[in-house]
Amino acid sequence: MLTSPYGTWPSPVDAALAAAHDGRPEWVGFVGDEVWWTEPRPAEGGRRALVRRTAEGTEETVLPAPWHVRNRVVEYGGCPWTGAMDAGRPLVVFTHFADQRMYRYEPGGEPLALTPPSLVGAGLRWADPHLDLDRGEVWCVLEEFTGDGPGDVRRVLAAVPLDGSAAEDRSAVRELTDGRHRFVTGPRLSPDGRRAAWLAWDHPRMPWDGTELLVAEIGADGVLHGVHTVAGGPREAIAQADWSADGSLLYTSDRSGWWNLYRDGTPLCPREEEFAGPLWRPGLRWFAPLDSGLIAVVHGRGSTMLGILDPESGEIGDAVGPWTEFAPTLAARGGRAVAVGAGPRTGYEVVELDTVTGRTRAIGARHRDAVDPAYYPEPRIRTFPGPDGREVHAHVYPPHHPTCTASDGEAPPYVIWAHGGPTDRVPLVLDLAIAYFTSRGIGVAEVNYGGSTGYGRAYRERLREQWGVVDVEDCAAVARALAEEGTADPDRLAIRGGSAGGWTAAASLTTTDVYACGTIVYPILDLATWGPGDTHDFESRYLESLIGPFTEVPARYAERSPTSHADRLTAPFLLLQGLDDVICPPAQSERFLARIAGRDVPHAHLTFAGEGHGFRRAETMVRALEAELSLYAQVFGLDVPGVPRLELHP
Template sequence: MVNQKKLFSTGHWPSWVTPELVAGKNISFSEIKTVQNWVFWLEGRPEENGRSVVVGRSPEGNMFDLTPPERKVGTRVHEYGGGAWDVRLKNNIPEVIYSDSKEGGVWLSFDNKTKNIIKNEDKNEKRYADLKWDNVGKGFFCIKELHKENIVESTIFYISLEGQETVLDKGNDFYAAPRLSPDGKYLAWFTWNNPEMPWTVTQLYVASFSSEKKTLGSAICLNFGKTCSIIEPRWADEKTLYATSDENGRWTPVRFTHQNEEWVKDNLPDAGAEIGLPHWVFGQRTYVPLTDSKIIALGIENGLNKTFLYCGKEWKKINLGAPFNVPEPLENGMFAWIDTPENAPPALALGDLETGKFDRFKVSVRLPDGIMPDDISIPKPITFTTKGGIEAYALFYAPTSSKYSLIENEKPPLVVIVHGGPTGRSNPGFAFKVQWWTSRGFAVLDVNYRGSTGFGRKYRELLDGEWGVADVEDCIAGAQAVIDQGWVDPKRCVIRGSSAGGLTVLSALAQSSVFVAGTSLYGVTDLRALVAETHKFEARYLDSLIGPYPEKEQVYVKRSPLTQADKINVPVLFLHGGNDKVVPLSQAELMKEKLKDSSLHIYPEEGHGFREKEVIEDALVRELNFYQSVFK
C-alpha cells in the first residue's frame, strides 16, 4: 500500500522537531581525548543551565562525570574559550585540571575530591586556557590572560599543583598550544601579534625546557621569514614535531625533525583537502601523529568532512563514519571520535580503522519514535556563480517529511543561513538549526561565502577588504541560484545570521529585494563602535576585513548596516544577549531604533551565543512565529 502524504502549506507543517527536543535534551560533545583505553570529552548540558562537564568512559564501557555539579568547565580567554581542561590517569583513576567559567580560577578533581589550585582575585581578572598536563603530573602548562584596568596580557605559564605560577614566555599579543615533548626536554607553541589573526600570520616556536628550574632556553622560530598560518603543534616523539601550515595554499601538516642540533623541515604532500581550522577556540585537533611517519587527519574536501591516513608517502581516504573531529587513538587499536552523519544526531563513537566498523556508544539526543528517513533533510552541495564570475559554495536542504507534502504548484519558502566568523563554515553534519526549518516545510540554503574555511587560503582571502560586500553578494547570488532552479518560492525568501553573519543579513536586506525578512542574532550593526568596544582578540580583525581604522573610517561608515538602515524596507527581528562582550547589546539597540518595522528581544544573562535551555527554546519559537507572520 502506498503511503499517501497529506497536503499541507509549507512553513506550517506539523513538525517532530520541538523546541524542547532541540534545547532540552540535546547535549553537545566537544574536545574528545583519549588516554590509554579511556575516552574523555566535554559535555554541554542545556538542562543544567548550559553547564559543561568533563565525562570519562572507562575501558569497561562505564561512564562517569569527572567534575562536580557546582563547577562549570570553561574559560573566556579570547572570549571564545576552549581548551579549558586536561586529563591524565593516576593509578588508573582520571585526574582532571580545569578552569571554571562561572567562578573563575583553576581546579583539580580526582577520585571524587576537588581542590582549588588558583583562586580568581577580585582586583585582577585571571583567565586560563589551553591547559596541558606535564609529563609527571606535578603541574601543567597553560595560556593565562590577565585583565587589569584597560590592559589585557597573554602569557605562557607553568603552574604547579600547589598553585605556584611561573612565566615561560611573554611579550607577544597572543599565545596558544604550549606542548611538551614526550621526553620533557622541549616545549613548542605558536604566537601572533596584532593586527594579524591566527589564520593569517603566526609563528611556531620551540625551545628547550628545564623541568627542574621551569625555564625555557632560547626560542627558535621554525617558520622564520614565512608569511603563513602555522598552528596546532603536536609531537610524534621526542625528536619529531608536527604542525599544520597553509604556506602552500591550504592547511596541511608539516614535519620538523631534530637533527644535529637543528630543526629540519619536511613538507608533506597535499592531501587534496584542507587539514586545519581557524584558531577561534583553544584545543582544536585536526590531526594525530600515530608514529613519526604515520598520521590520521580530518580534512575538509569541497566543504565536506573526510578522514585521511598518511603512511609516509601519500594520503588516502578512510571510511570511518562521519567524524567531526580527528579520530583519537586508544592503546587497543581502536579510535574514538564525535560522529556527525547527515541523517542522525551527533554521537560519540568507537571504531576500527582496518574494518571501518564502529559503535555509536552515546547519542546527543534520541529522536522520537516513528521518525523515518524521509523526515530528515540531507544536504546537497551546490556551487554557483557569484559577482565577478567567481565560484562560491553552499549546502541546500529541501523540505522533507514522511507525512506531509507540498500543495500542488506550491514552492517552499527559503531560509538562507549566514554563518559567523566570518571565517566559519557550513558543516554538513545533522543539525537541528536546519531540521527545525526543513521539517516545517522550509528549504534551507547554508552558504559558504567567500572567506569561509575549507576551501583554502586563497578563498579565505577573497574576503579581505570586502567584508560587507563579497559575503553579501554571495548570499544574494546563492538565493537567486536556487530561485532560478525553481526549488523555492521567490516571494518567501528570508535570511538569518549570527554575530558576523548578522552584519551580512542586514546588509543583504539593504542591498537586495530578494529577501522579505531577516533575523540578526547578536549581530554586528556599527563597525566603528565595534572597533571601539570589542575585545583584544578581535581588536584589529577589521584591519584585514575592511581596512585600518581610522584611516578607512569612511569605508567603515559605508559598510555598517546602521548607515544603510534607510534602505531596509522589510521586517527585521533582533535577538541579543544582555551580557554580550563580543558584540555589545548597544549594537542591536541602535539599529532597532533606526528601523520602523523591527523588534528586539533581549536575553539579559546571555553572552555571545545562546546556551540556556529556555533562551534557545524561546529564540526558536520567536523566529518561527516572525516568519509565519511575515508570510501572511
C-alpha cells in the same frame, strides 16, 4: 499524502526538541585507557559537563552541577581540561566557568583550587592545559587582565603547581614566556620532555592570517631557553603543532595555499585539501600522532573525514561510517584515535577508530533518534555561480515531510542562513533547528560564502577588505538562483544569521531587495564602535583585514555598517540579543534600533539576561526559534498553529 501549503505542515520537531539537541561533545582526550570529553547540558543552565567512558563501556558524568568545565580565554574559550593516570588513579585538571579558576580533581574527592581568584579587571583565565607530572605542574595559557578595559590584557605560557600552593598566591605561578606576543597557544612537550613547541601571533593578524611556530629547550630547572621561530610568519598560518613519538616536529601550514601537514618542514601529504582550520580557540586539534608513527588526521575539502596518514607513503585510509564531518578535536593513544563526528542523519558523537582492526564505532554521546528520521532534512550539496563567475558553495535543504506535500505549482518559502565567523564554515550535519523549518515546509540554504574556510586560502581571502560586500553578494546569488530555478518562491525569501552572520543578515536587509524579512542574532552592526576598546581583544583588530585599516579607509567603515543605512530598511525583522555579550555588545543593537525609531518598520527585539555570545540555555533557544518561526508565518502568510505569536512593533 496530505496536501497543504508550504510552511503549514504539522511537525513533531518542536523548538524544545531542537534546543535539547543543540551543541556537541568537545575536547576529547584520554585519561589512561579511558576516553573523556565535555558535552552540553542546555537544560542545566547551559553548563558543560565532563564525561568519561569507563572500561566497562558506560558513560559517567564526572562532576555534578554546578561544575561547569569551560573557560573564557579569548572569550570563545580554549581547551578546558587535561588528565592522566597518576599512581594508578585518574588525575584531572579543569577550568570552572563561574570563577575561571583551575582545579585539580581525582574521582572520589573534591576539586582542589590550583589558581588564585582574580583581583583585577575581567580576571585571570587559564586554557589549553598539559600535565607535567615529573615536575608536579600543569603548563597552560594564562590570560591576565591588567585593567578594566577589554584590551588591558596579557597572555603568557605558565606553569601552575599541582599541590595547590598557587591557589592564594599569584607569585607561585611560574611564567614561562615574557609576554612579547599578544596571543599564544598551550605548549606541547616533546616525548623526552626536553623541548616545547607552541604558536604565537600578534595584532592586527588573526591566527588564520599568519602565526609563528616557536620552539624552546626546557632546562633542568623547567625554564625555557633559546626560544626561536621554526615556521610561519605574517602570511603563513600554522594552525597546530605537536611531536611524533620519535621526536619529529609536526605542524599544519597553509604555505601552499592549503593547510597541509608537515614533518620538520617537509610536506607529508601535499593535497588541495585542508588538514586544519581556523584557530578560533587555543587547543583545537586536527591531527594526533600515534605511537606507531602513523598520524590520525581530520581532513577534506569542504566537509571533513577522519583518516590515518602513513607519513612514509603519504597515503590516507579514511574511517568508514555515517559521519561526513569531524570537529577539530582529536586524541590518540596506542593504536586508537578518538574524534567527534556527525553526518546528515546523525548528530555529533564520540567516534573511535582502531588502527589495528580498522573498526570505527561511536563510543560516546551516541546519537539517538529524537524523532522519526523520516522528518530529518535531506541536504543537497550545491555550487552556485556568483558575481564575476566565482563559485559559491552551499547546502540546500528543501522542505521535507514524510506525509505532506504542497499543491502543484507552489514554490516554497526559503531562509538563507549566513554563518558566523565570518572565517568559518557550515558543516554538513544533522541540525534539528533546520528540521524545525524544513519539516514544516520552509526550505533552508546554508551558504559558505567567500571568506569561508575549507576551500583553501584563496577562497578564504575573498573576504579581505570585502566584508559586507562578498558575503552579501554570495548569499543573494544563492537566493536568486533558487528563485530563478523554481526551487524557492522569490516573494518569500528570508535571511538569518548570528554574530558575523547577523552582520551579513542586517547588511543584506539594508543594501538589497532580495529578502522579505530577516532574523538578526547577536550581531555586529556598527563598525566604528566595534574595535579596540569596544569589543574583546581577540577580534579587536579583525576589521583591518575584513574592511581595511581605519586610519586609511575611515569612510568605508560607515559605508558598510548596517546602522548607517538603517533608513533603507523596510523589511520586517527579528533582533535577538544576549545581555551578557562582550563580543557583540547589546549597545550595537540598541544603536541600530534607535536609527529606525519612528520609521514604521515592523520588528521585534528580544533580549536574554544571562546569555552571552551564543545561546546555551534551553529556554532561550526555544523562545528564539519560536519567535523566528512566528516572524516568517506573519510575513509569508502562513497558518502555523501552536507557536506563540511574536508581537511586531513599528
